[in-house]
Each structure stands twice: as C-alpha cells, then as structure tokens.
Amino acid sequence: MMDGIAGRIAERIRNGGPVSVAAFMTEAMFDPREGFYATKNPIGAGEDFITAPSVSQMFGELIGLWCAQVWMDMGQPKSFQLVELGPGTGQMMSDIVRAGRAVPGFLDAAQISLIEASAALKMVQGRNLTPLGVEVMWLNRLEDVPPGPAIFVGNEFLDCLPMRQAIKHEGQWHERLIGLSETGEAFAFVLGPPLGVEADLVPERLRDLPDGALAELRPGDQQAVDAIADRFKAHPGHALFIDYGPATSEPGDTFQAIRQHEKTDPLAAPGTADLTARVDFEQLAIFARSAGLDVAGPARQGDWLKALGIDVRAANLIRHAPEKKTAIARQLLRLTEPDQMGELFKVMAISTQGQTKPPGFTPEG
Numbered sequence: 001m002m003d004g005i006a007g008r009i010a011e012r013i014r015n016g017g018p019v020s021v022a023a024f025m026t027e028a029m030f031d032p033r034e035g036f037y038a039t040k041n042p043i044g045a046g047e048d049f050i051t052a053p054s055v056s057q058m059f060g061e062l063i064g065l066w067c068a069q070v071w072m073d074m075g076q077p078k079s080f081q082l083v084e085l086g087p088g089t090g091q092m093m094s095d096i097v098r099a100g101r102a103v104p105g106f107l108d109a110a111q112i113s114l115i116e117a118s119a120a121l122k123m124v125q126g127r128n129l130t131p132l133g134v135e136v137m138w139l140n141r142l143e144d145v146p147p148g149p150a151i152f153v154g155n156e157f158l159d160c161l162p163m164r165q166a167i168k169h170e171g172q173w174h175e176r177l178i179g180l181s182e183t184g185e186a187f188a189f190v191l192g193p194p195l196g197v198e199a200d201l202v203p204e205r206l207r208d209l210p211d212g213a214l215a216e217l218r219p220g221d222q223q224a225v226d227a228i229a230d231r232f233k234a235h236p237g238h239a240l241f242i243d244y245g246p247a248t249s250e251p252g253d254t255f256q257a258i259r260q261h262e263k264t265d266p267l268a269a270p271g272t273a274d275l276t277a278r279v280d281f282e283q284l285a286i287f288a289r290s291a292g293l294d295v296a297g298p299a300r301q302g303d304w305l306k307a308l309g310i311d312v313r314a315a316n317l318i319r320h321a322p323e324k325k326t327a328i329a330r331q332l333l334r335l336t337e338p339d340q341m342g343e344l345f346k347v348m349a350i351s352t353q354g355q356t357k358p359p360g361f362t363p364e365g
C-alpha cells in the first residue's frame with residue numbers, strides 16, 4: 001500500500017494519468033505536510049546531504065567578498081538588494097555577512113532577503129541569522145524582491161528546481177513520465193506523448209540525437225533566469241549560481257535521490273530523500289543570453305575559489321588556529337580538488353548587460 005505523499009501521487013496518476021518528473025519532484029519536495037524540505041532541515045553531516053557552506057566557512061566568506069567587490073564595481077549604491085535563493089540553514093548568508101563587515105559601507109547598504117519555500121528551513125535560517133544582528137526579510141518568490149540594484153546568490157538552488165525528461169522515439173522527442181507499475185504498488189517510468197512545440201525546450205546541443213537518447217529539460221531554471229532578466233533590465237544586478245553539472249549539455253538520466261548521504265531510487269518513497277538533477281550550464285547560459293543578459297563562466301568551483309584567494313584565506317585561518325590545521329586543509333581540498341567538489345561543481349554569473357565582469361572568472365569565460 002502506498003500512503004502519504006506516495007499515496008497522493010498514485011491517486012493523481014489513477015485519476016489523471018502519468019505525471020511529469022517535474023510534478024513528481026515538486027510533490028516530493030514541497031508537499032506542505034510531508035515534503036522533504038517542507039518539514040525538516042536535511043543539510044549537515046548528521047542529516048541527509050552536505051553542501052559547500054556546511055563544509056567550511058571559507059566558502060561563504062569568499063562569496064561575501066565577491067558580493068562586496070561586485071557592489072563596489074556597481075558604484076557602491078547606497079541601497080541595494082542582497083538576495084539568497086534557497087538558503088538552506090542560512091550558513092552561507094551568515095558567512096557572507098561576517099566577511100562583508102570588512103568592507104566599509106557594504107552591509108549598511110544591503111537589504112537582505114531570503115527566498116525560501118520551506119517553513120521548517122525559514123525557522124532554522126532565523127535562528128542562525130538573528131545573532132548577527134542584521135535585518136532579514138523572507139520572500140516566497142524572486143519577483144517579490146523590492147526594486148533597485150541587486151546581487152543574487154544561490155548555491156545548490158537550481159538543481160532542485162523542477163526538471164522534465166524527454167526520450168527520442170521514432171524521430172520525435174516524447175516526454176518521459178512517471179506512472180504506476182502493473183500491480184499499482186510502485187512508480188514506474190513510461191513513455192508519454194510527443195513534446196510537440198515544447199521540443200524547443202530540449203537543450204540545443206541535444207536536439208538531433210538519435211532514437212533512445214534521453215534529454216533533461218529545466219523549465220524551472222528558465223523561469224528563474226527570465227524573472228532575473230526582467231528585473232535586471234530595469235535595475236542593474238548580478239546573479240551568482242553555484243551548482244553541480246556539466247559545462248556543456250550532456251544526454252542521459254541524472255535524476256537522483258540522496259538519503260542519509262546514500263544514493264537511492266528516486267521513485268521509491270517520495271518525500272524521504274532529496275531529489276535533484278544536474279544543472280546544464282550551457283543551457284543556463286543560453287537562457288540568460290537570449291534574455292539579454294551577460295554571462296561569466298561556467299568556471300570550475302575549484303578554479304573560481306582559488307582565483308578569489310581561498311588558499312590565502314585557509315593559511316590565515318590556520319595561523320589563527322594552528323590546532324585546526326588538519327581540518328582546515330581537509331576542507332580546502334574538499335571544496336577545490338577535481339576529484340572532490342572542485343570540478344563537478346560550476347560557478348556562473350549572469351548580469352545586466354555592460355557591467356564590469358565579476359571577479360573569479362577568466363577573461364575568456
């Protein structure tokens with residue numbers, strides 16, 4: 001018997017037919033009573049998964065200095081919006097604020113907003129940010145951010161936005177849907193109808209692949225970029241995204257579930273595991289450029305953090321706390337080494353056209 005979220009999705013399938021991967025993800029993650037994010041904090045060593053801000057304070061501190069530099073390059077506006085998308089525990093914003101104190105005027109000018117869908121995580125963020133004595137506002141959608149110059153940051157935000165899958169079948173892209181197995185007791189992938197005009201959503205590089213190819217479509221990323229582009233045309237701004245995924249569009253199924261640091265079946269027990277898919281940075285850049293924005297990157301996370309001086313920051317921390325030398329050295333490797341987070345994770349900035357290129361990126365990227 002399927003109950004809880006699984007039962008509700010099964011009921012929806014029995015009534016209306018198979019659902020998209022995006023619809024399945026949304027129910028599993030944000031069901032208000034039992035969704036994976038809706039009810040608890042999954043981030044941290046004792047929880048379900050680890051993210052860069054929870055590996056080391058250095059990550060958020062460098063992002064804080066990046067924000068301060070970008071603010072200076074924008075001409076130090078007296079007031080600007082500093083916005084984090086999907087702040088998790090609030091760790092990164094707390095490190096941004098601590099590092100930002102070193103830059104005169106930066107925090108006085110910043111109006112901080114957090115865009116967070118989970119009520120449980122809003123509470124965790126409040127607890128972690130209140131001691132810093134900065135004023136923080138919670139908003140549901142990035143369209144609700146007040147006008148004015150803005151800096152957006154989002155670490156592992158895009159990867160959990162709804163993703164759809166398509167399979168090339170007899171020369172046409174069909175949506176890959178989730179239905180019920182023959183017994184009705186489990187979920188199973190099924191071939192859905194042709195995408196028709198929506199075949200435009202298939203990443204450009206993958207459109208002509210042969211039968212059997214699987215492509216992932218990221219309508220959630222496109223909506224986020226379009227909303228950012230709308231405001232960046234009226235008010236100057238930069239948005240920084242860090243996430244895991246390839247620099248150029250790749251075919252294949254990357255829908256994954258993580259529970260207690262282990263990969264599990266994404267269709268089993270929705271609501272009990274984190275569901276994500278790789279971000280397609282080539283397509284993200286195409287979305288941004290076609291919405292009229294400038295793009296920097298994708299840079300590999302390791303290269304980007306080194307360009308911003310993470311080695312120097314680590315050496316300073318060790319000088320102040322020699323007893324933590326081993327731990328800090330391990331955190332540095334975790335964030336930057338190619339076989340750890342340094343290469344799979346990419347960094348991309350999208351900006352109002354004609355702004356100074358933000359720091360950390362090579363002239364070509």
Ligand code: SAH
Pocket residue numbers: 037043051052053054085086087088089092115116117118121140154155156157160161
């Ligand atoms: N940035 C944090 C957390 C990453 S987990 C870190 O690096 O540790 C993803 C975060 O995005 C969670 O806080 C989740 O609740 C939030 N989130 C996911 N989809 C969202 C949406 N559509 N709107 C707002 N927040 C969302």
